[in-house]
Amino acid sequence: MSPNGSANAIPLFPEAGLSERLGPPNKLGADQQAAADELINGPRRGVYGPFRPLLHRPPLLRAVAKVGETLRYAGTVDDALREWTICVVAREVSNVFEWDMHLPLAEAAGVPAAALVAVERGTSLPDDLHSDLALARTVVAELISQHRLKEETYADALRTWGEAGTVELLTLVGYFAMVCWLMNVARTPGPACP
Incomplete structure (x- = not known):
């Protein structure tokens, strides 16, 4: 993946390379x-x-x-959709740890490389991307920016994943947004860092 996005792309990972400021305690109780x-x-x-x-x-x-x-x-969301959604969340909130951790998992699960590049750069998705992945990106974007789903997006989610699957996907988005925000503040290094 290229770190060079367009001028309109989501900011790259601002905490990447900065010193961790809220790591584990020095001495564990x-x-x-x-x-x-x-x-x-x-x-x-x-x-x-x-x-x-x-x-x-x-x-x-x-x-x-x-x-x-x-x-x-123990989730029911298939691997490609789960890993893709995690990558989209990580990119939407500019979290280097989850992006670096889940990018290879998304690739291994069969998420198209062109789609991952588009998410990284903040550009349009490939036209031939599977509809459930495109919908998941819309769900993440609406939740992160608007804190809710449009009626059309919600109806599409129910048609695509059913009620239980929609609940699981919404929870997945919320969980990973929460841990990404925590790590952004803590400046938790990426998985390859010490």
């Missing part, structure tokens, strides 16, 4: 260590991303982790 151990021994296999700042509040870390695990590992 017993509950913090227990929460860290739960992450290390769970499906994530480590303490990274939003869980670095969340270590300051172990009950929140556990609750956030459980929602994320449910969405990623």
Whole structure:
């Protein structure tokens, strides 16, 4: 993916390369260590991303982790749609961690590279993009910018995913917006960074 977008593109990742300002506590208390151990021994296999700042509040870390695990590992949204939606959210809120983490997962799930480039650059989607992916981008954009869905978008979501699928997708958007915002403030480094 090219980091060079158009002049009208969404700003690139402003926190990329900046020093982390809200990382994990220097010394972990017993509950913090227990929460860290739960992450290390769970499906994530480590303490990274939003869980670095969340270590300051172990009950929140556990609750956030459980929602994320449910969405990623027990959800009904197919892999391509889930990973695409996460990438779109990450780009809409300019979060380097989730973008870098989920871009290869989206590619592996079969999301077209041209669509990911369009999201990265903030340009129009390819005309031949599968309709559910295009709709998911509209859902994310409307939720992030308007905090709700237009009637037409909502009706399209129900036709495409049904009520349960729509609820899951809306929750996916909200969850990843929340953790992206937390990491943007914390300046959590991308997954390849220390």
